[in-house]
Amino acid sequence: MRFCKTCRGVLAEHRELAPPDDLTSLAARFVSGDALMTLGLLSLPGMLAMGTGWLGYVLMFVYFGGVAGYAYETVDHIASRRPGLPFGAPMADWIGMGQKILRGGLVLAVAVGPALLAWYYDGTWPLVVGLLLVGLSLAPASWLAGFVTRHSINQIYPPALWEVVLRNPRAYLHLCGWFYLAGVVVMGVTAWLSWLLEPSGFVQAVVVPLPITFGCVFVAGIFGRHLQHHAGDYGLRYH
Numbered sequence: 001m002r003f004c005k006t007c008r009g010v011l012a013e014h015r016e017l018a019p020p021d022d023l024t025s026l027a028a029r030f031v032s033g034d035a036l037m038t039l040g041l042l043s044l045p046g047m048l049a050m051g052t053g054w055l056g057y058v059l060m061f062v063y064f065g066g067v068a069g070y071a072y073e074t075v076d077h078i079a080s081r082r083p084g085l086p087f088g089a090p091m092a093d094w095i096g097m098g099q100k101i102l103r104g105g106l107v108l109a110v111a112v113g114p115a116l117l118a119w120y121y122d123g124t125w126p127l128v129v130g131l132l133l134v135g136l137s138l139a140p141a142s143w144l145a146g147f148v149t150r151h152s153i154n155q156i157y158p159p160a161l162w163e164v165v166l167r168n169p170r171a172y173l174h175l176c177g178w179f180y181l182a183g184v185v186v187m188g189v190t191a192w193l194s195w196l197l198e199p200s201g202f203v204q205a206v207v208v209p210l211p212i213t214f215g216c217v218f219v220a221g222i223f224g225r226h227l228q229h230h231a232g233d234y235g236l237r238y239h
Contacts, residue, residue, distance in 0.1 A: 020228040021078065026221050029078070030214065035085045039213050042066050046209030050201070065097025067213055068104050071220035075147060078224025079231060080238045085217070103146050106155040111139035140179050141165050141172070143223065148234045167233040175226045182222060186215030 021029075029035060045063035049056040070086070077086040115132035118124070141164040146155040154160035165172050189211045197204035231238055 020081070021221075021225045026078075026225055029083075029085050029221065030218060032084055034087055038070075038085065038087060039217060040210070042070055042217075043209040043213040046212070047206045050205035061097065061101070063209065064101050064104075067216050068100035069097060071216050072100060072147070074217055074220040075224045075227065076238075078221050079227035079236075081228060085221075099152070103152050103155060106146065106152060107139050107142045110142040110156060110161070111135045136180070137176060138165070140176050140223075144234070147223070148236060164234070168230055171226065171230050171233070175222070178222050179219060182215065182219050186211055186218075190215075 043063070045059040045066065049059035049063065052059065073086045112132065112135055114135050115128050118131050119128045138161050141161040142155040145160045145164050146152055148164070149160065190208060193211065194204060194208050197207055227236065227238070
């Protein structure tokens with residue numbers, strides 16, 4: 001902390017901005033000792049949830065809430081071009097964790113909700129597949145709309161989603177590509193590990209939450225990198 005020489009008032013902290021991340025520097029954020037320790041601690045409630053009865057539901061709530069809260073913190077951290085990953089996880093606020101889980105559920109509702117409704121009420125496969133493709137293409141917009149406006153309702157409000165897409169359609173398509181590529185890799189690795197370790201239930205319970213945590217936070221890093229380059233498109237300012 002620095003002080004003014006004449007009035008002794010606190011001066012603003014000086015911080016040199018790092019250059020925007022490329023994929024190599026983004027991945028490097030996840031391999032430091034602090035980052036691996038934080039991701040491991042975030043996964044701990046998920047590891048302990050299996051076979052613990054009603055306590056397991058509480059632990060899963062803590063797990064998903066902690067991961068969601070840390071993911072939102074990671075977006076701001078990386079978008080601000082701070083080094084590494086944020087240290088620690090916001091796990092003390094139960095209401096805040098519930099809100100983060102709700103916001104993640106709204107993204108999922110946008111992605112698959114219309115297709116599920118069409119399948120239940122109509123069952124016409126071209127309509128179901130078409131709505132699924134539309135929903136999947138708007139899921140990142142739902143996440144961005146909630147993050148940019150800080151209002152959950154905008155995550156399912158079609159004009160808000162369309163506004164997000166129109167701000168920079170080319171950059172948004174690029175974001176969608178990385179978003180779904182990361183999602184497919186994470187789901188594939190998680191399913192493979194779950195199948196491989198199924199005979200040993202304890203080891204499966206310990207290992208499987210790790211790729212889920214890593215994948216969720218890495219996807220948040222992709223959004224943070226997107227905002228490093230395009231925050232101005234959404235009316236945001238990080239530096």
